[in-house]
Amino acid sequence: MSSLLLANKVGLVTGGGMGIGKAICHAYAREGAKVIVADFNQEAGQETVAEIKQAGGDAHFVFVDVSEEVPVQQMVKDAVEHYGTIDVACNSAAVSRGSGPIHEYSKEIFDETFAMCTTNTWLCMKALIPVMLENGGGSIVNISSNASLRGHAYNTAYAAAKGAVNILTKSSAAEYGKKGIRINAVSPGVIKTPGVEKLFIEQPNVVDALKKASVMNRLGEPNEIAEAVVFFSSDRASFITGQVLSVDGGGAVK
Numbered sequence: 001m002s003s004l005l006l007a008n009k010v011g012l013v014t015g016g017g018m019g020i021g022k023a024i025c026h027a028y029a030r031e032g033a034k035v036i037v038a039d040f041n042q043e044a045g046q047e048t049v050a051e052i053k054q055a056g057g058d059a060h061f062v063f064v065d066v067s068e069e070v071p072v073q074q075m076v077k078d079a080v081e082h083y084g085t086i087d088v089a090c091n092s093a094a095v096s097r098g099s100g101p102i103h104e105y106s107k108e109i110f111d112e113t114f115a116m117c118t119t120n121t122w123l124c125m126k127a128l129i130p131v132m133l134e135n136g137g138g139s140i141v142n143i144s145s146n147a148s149l150r151g152h153a154y155n156t157a158y159a160a161a162k163g164a165v166n167i168l169t170k171s172s173a174a175e176y177g178k179k180g181i182r183i184n185a186v187s188p189g190v191i192k193t194p195g196v197e198k199l200f201i202e203q204p205n206v207v208d209a210l211k212k213a214s215v216m217n218r219l220g221e222p223n224e225i226a227e228a229v230v231f232f233s234s235d236r237a238s239f240i241t242g243q244v245l246s247v248d249g250g251g252a253v254k
Helices: 019-030 042-054 069-083 107-135 156-179 194-202 204-211 222-233
Strands: 010-014 034-039 059-063 088-091 138-143 181-188 244-247
Touching: 010 019, 010 069, 010 107, 019 034, 019 042, 019 088, 019 222, 034 042, 034 069, 042 059, 059 069, 069 107, 088 107, 088 222, 107 138, 107 156, 107 181, 138 156, 138 222, 156 181, 156 244, 181 222, 222 244
Parallel strands: 010 034, 010 088, 034 059, 088 138, 138 181, 181 244
Antiparallel strands: none
């Protein structure tokens, strides 16, 4: 019997080209899954696939804009055609648009933020769930944010959109639990992603403040989020659904 948590599983990860999504792809592959790396950054996504294959894993890239329904449906169709099924999935792709006082947001930016953080997650679930129902079950993990739990001044649209992801997760878990599909969310704190590293270059004065956002006084690493996603995806979490887990170095309790 294999000790790998995702042996003989097929996993799909959106936003798999960079940051947290890339770390999740690597963790899925390490634990024995065949991985569909989905991203609209073709170069980054194919790089993730190449790294997984170089390490002895099995991966396949799918180009997709997850904010549009037809491409999302095609993404899932391509994945099933390539590997036969999808057993586990992580909806990691998200883009934060705009910042500033909420009364200064344009409707366009507000709508775009929800499209890239909430609607895209729902579209992916809508496409994935029929495949999992046909399989008799599966596991979906949505990536939220601690901004959704405490709010985030001057980044309100993103916080609200991720708050909607939490309720989407809980409500859908209640719908599909009896049908063998578990749906959970992982809520990262401040994680050392390429986006955060870019912010450090542009605004070096925020480094200490971001580190102090956790009681551990450091930033999280993408692989620390990936470990939580692997757990939720695996049978070790077989009695867990509808949960939002903060992986934030204690930031939510400060």
